[in-house]
Amino acid sequence: MTWFASPDDAAARLGGAGYLADDATATSAYLAGQLGKPLLVEGPAGVGKTELAKAVARAHGAELVRLQCYEGLDEARALYEWNYKKQLLRIQAGSDDESWAATQDDIFSEEFLLTRPLLTAIRRDGPTVLLIDEVDKTDVEVEGLLLEVLSDFQVTVPELGTITATRRPYVVLTSNASRDLSEAVRRRCLFLHLDHPTPEREREIVVSHVPDAEDALVRRVVDVVGRLRSAELRKAPSIAETVDWVRTLVALQAGSLGDDAAAAAMERTLGVVVKHGSDLEAAAKELARA
Amino acid sequence: MMLDRHLGFVGALRAGGVPVAVSEDLDALAAVSSLGWERRASVREAYAATLLKRTSHRPAFDALFDLWFPPRVGTSRLGEAGPDADSAQTEGQGAPDSGEQREDLRRRLEEALADPATTDAQVEALAVEAVGRFGRLSGRPAGASTWSAYTTLRRLAPGELDVDEDALAGFEAAVQREALRRIAEQKGAEHVGRTAVRPATDRVAFTSASAAELTQMRRAVAPLARRLAARLARDHRSGRRGPLDVRRTVRSSLGTGGVPLTTHHRPRRPRRTDLVVLCDVSGSVAHFARFTLMLVVALREQFSGVRAFAFVDDVVEVTDLLRPGADVAEVLGDLVDARGRAVRLGRTDYGRSLRSFVERHGDAVGPRTTVLVLGDARSNYSDPGLVPLKRMVDGARQVFWLNPEPRRQWDSGDSDAGRYAAVVPMAECRDLDQLARFVREHL
Structure with missing residues (x-):
């Protein structure tokens, strides 16, 4: 089946599923469907890597099969x-x-x-999106296991024989790059690097999730979040946290307050985006500067 | 025709240090042919998705893509929009490079860069105009003129304008791109490609990094440390299973009818090392010392204790600067202050520093301690202090010397690298890549 007709189609359909894709993401998402290759998405935490796979599934009404990777994951849990x-x-x-x-x-x-997830995804008849999440958390041995699945879309069970996919699933792998993946896995995948979005794009994302937020408030929050990200905190705020923060502030009706009151509300709710004690101090400093 | 371009581009990527497998090459062709060549942005992303497998390769990829698939051909895409160096060759009104034109362009540039609504395309148009007007270097044989980003930026001096630094950097990068594109058009992309690609961040030498590269390297340290920490933690855990835990094994065998299908083991007691870092913070190697210290701090959970000492010709302890979660910029600033305390006469003196370290802080080194000495071993022809070094080696579990100079410069001039290397294993450590490899293999 064709997943997307063109990069523009991919952007439109992902947009319909609530995911605003930029040029690179739309092109890669289209190519992953067109070439039938897995898509390896790498980038810092909280930039929407997992969400991309979910959006592809939503856009097609496909079933999402998820394999959450962790240290010690083995054949018995994956296959x-x-x-x-x-x-x-x-x-x-x-x-x-x-x-x-x-x-x-x-x-x-x-x-x-x-x-288990890998075999389930291969045996399914309906459209399937296979999400292999945080693949960098697994041990190197599991990568070897993935190679057969990712290149030929088949699984060999000694007692039953080789099971080949009747219908290729759309495969998305995500990685935080906490470990270097092997060349063999990289070679079999299309590669997409996702980074923190530009302020314009982040504003669009926020507005699409919280339509009733005041423009000035969104602008201000996105600006502060951008500063926090460049301040080299232990954990940079994610897109989802930005959205949560705006939602919190909207609930507190900070948008209709004066400038000072809004700033105070932002400082009180800093915990929505900053989750480390040592970061909180640095973040308050940044906030005061803004 | 397009196939030639494609093959040339792939060849240039490989020459520029981006490995491209044959299967990726084929994928890229399949991808681009399914997309068509019409939209340059799509072609770029299609190539990036299929050929690139690492983020660190992206700058090299972008530079080469601009050369092999230039956004426009000819001297100007503005066409009628502006008098270009070529069209205004004949002397007369609107000479390309006059003081008047310079002031005019500077004024427009300032306006554009100060306005947050300016798009990238507008900045790019200004850069194209600037290179066209002011970037021409006339060559000796007539007609062999070439283009220079340096000349353009010197004539225009955008750094004196009152604009935001980021916007300025964007403009300068656009000027660079445009000049390279014009040169590539005259001499062929291959000619330029060989020199246009800067090494990836983890391959930039500490001692020759530019200010921009230092900033990038600073950002690269934290993720690098995270990767190393994950790896070290895993290495410490795996491969060494403890003794059989009979109780748990029997308990779990009940689920399989008393047959112990899986065995359970007691965890091993982790063995961690004490780390002492002795770093030369004199001007020549200060960057190297900072990066190594930053990495060590980020990895401190992997060690049972970390102590750091800085020296020029005297030793001071700087451990208290390295508290976890400290702001990196602050640590670097404090280190500069520490340099003031570590100086007596102001010239690097390894012998003196080693002696006073052993005398005053000798208790920091014990049989479980790993000592790292960071420095270029250039001691201004003074006594190298091999005796205190040997005493330190005898007292410690292991001692390593990391030298930021390339191996071929060791023992040249006032370097005592060879004499130290006879006592302590010395490793070349010029860039982040080598530093990471050392940490992985030895700590």
């Missing part, structure tokens, strides 16, 4: 696992005259297979 307990029960429940060969055939059948 498939045999249901030992059920197999044991089946053997104990079997009649005495049943031959071992028949039992063996039976306990290694579909019924005893627990599919």
Whole structure:
């Protein structure tokens, strides 16, 4: 199936799903569908990497299958696992005259297979978006596991044979670059670097999520958030936090207050965007300067 | 025709240090042919998505893309909009480079850069005009003239205008691009491509970095430290499983009918090292010392203790500057002050510094301590102080010397690198990449 007809179509449909894509994002999203290749999205936390995959799924009414990566993730959690307990029960429940060969055939059948996200995504018939989140958190061994899935869209289960995707899922991998991914994985993917948005784009995003926010307030919040990001805090504010902050301020009706009162409200609610004690001090300094 | 361009571009990327596999090359062609060549921005992003796999390669990619797929051809895209150097060759009114024109352009530039509503395209148009008017270098053989961003910026002196620094940097970059584009058109993109690409941030030498590059490097340190910390933590944990935890193993085997399918182990007790950093903060190597200290601070959780000492010809302890979460700019400023305290006569003296370190702070080094000495080993021909260094080596678990100079400059002039290297393993550490590799392998 074609996911998007052109980069413009991609931008329009993602926009319809609540995701404002810039040129690079729209082009990459289009190409990922067109070339049938996984899309590796890299960038700092909170710039909408995961949201992109969700938006693609929403735009097509496709099912989102998510594999959340973490240290220690293994085959049994990512691909498939045999249901030992059920197999044991089946053997104990079997009649005495049943031959071992028949039992063996039976306990290694579909019924005893627990599919995990990667296999689930490949076996699905409907349109599927496979999100492999924070792939940099896994161990190097899991990358090897991903190679077969990402290049050929197939999974080999020794007892059942090779399962090939009937319909290629749209694959999005996200990474915070806390570890360098191997060249082999990078080569199989399209690469998209997402960074903190420009003030104009961030204002658009905020307005699209909080339509009843006053223009001056949005402008001010986005300006402060931009300063906080360049102030090298331990954790830079994410786009979602910016939206939350505007929402908070709108709830406090800061937009209709005077300048000083609005500034005071912003300082009181700084906790929405700044989440470290040591950052709070630096952020208050920046806020005073703004 | 376009295939030639494509292949030339891929070749230039490879020559510029961006690895491009054959499969990526094919993907790029498939991508661009499905998009068409009409929109330059789409072509750029399609190439970026398929050929680039690392953010650090992006500047080189952009520079080369501008050369191989220039936004316009000829001396001006403004066409009728402005008298260009070429069209106004014949002497007469509207000479391209007159004082009057200069004032006029400066005034328009100031207005444009001061106005936040100015678009990139407008800045670019001004840059095109500026290079066209003031950037021409006439060559010796007639007609062999070329273009220069340097000349343009010197004539125009935009730095004297009263405008925002970011806007100014944007304009200067646009002038650079335009000059390169014109040169590339005359001499071929390949000719320019070889010299136009700056090395990626992690390959810029500490000792020769420009102010802009230093800022970029400062931003690169935190993510680098995060990557290293994740890696170090993992290395400390994995591969060394502790003794079998019988209780947990038996408990979990109940779920599988008493068959212990998986074994459980006790965690190992982590063994962490004490780190002592001795850094030369004299002018020649100060940048290197700062970056290394910043990295060490960011990694402090990986060590049980970190102490830092700064020296020029005397030693002071600067550990208290390195508190976690401290503002990086402040730390750097404080280090400059510390330099004042570390000076007696003002000339680097390794022998003296090492002696006073061993005398006054000798207790900082113990059998569990790793010592890092940061410096270029240039001691102004004074006594190198090998005796106190040897004493330090004997007392510590291990000692490393990181030298920011390229290996071939060791032992030249007043460098004592060879003599120190005989006592302490010395590693070349010129850029962030080498620094990261050292930390990963030795700490």
